[in-house]
Amino acid sequence: MTVPLYQAKAEFFKTLGHPARIRILELLAERDHAVHELLELIAIEPSNLSQQLAVLRRTSLVVSRREGGEVVYSVSVPEVRDLLLAARSILSGIIAAQGELGDELSVRRA
Incomplete structure (x- = not known):
């Protein structure tokens, strides 16, 4: 039985429903990062970073590769950057x- 598109979308957005995962994707949308770089840029415990990266890997939003003794992560779907920019635009509009509305309410009180 196939999953309805709306349900697949809901699951996709659940994946994005953690601030650390959003920050990881923002950083990886700029360029590939080794795990130690992500740890330096995100205020998160190593075990939590590992868990969040695992969620992103399971959903195929990121991929990892070994370079020497390091694990380097990258975004597997370039459109993730577009999605993050769209979210920023939507939030700015809101x-x-x-x-x-706050300005209008302040004027009406006077």
Whole structure:
């Protein structure tokens, strides 16, 4: 039995539902990173980083490879960058609209 598209999308967005996974994807969308680099850039325990990378690997959003003694991660789907930029744009629009509503409410109180 096939999974309906809306259900697959919901599962996909659940994968993105952790701040550390979003930050990992943001960094990997810029360039490939070794694990030690990710640890330096994200305030997270090594075991938690490992867990979050495992989730992203299981969903095929990232891939890993060995380079010398290091494990290097990269985004496997280039469109992830577009998705992250779209999320930023959507959030900017929401914040701007809320700001305008707040401004309007402040004017009406006067």
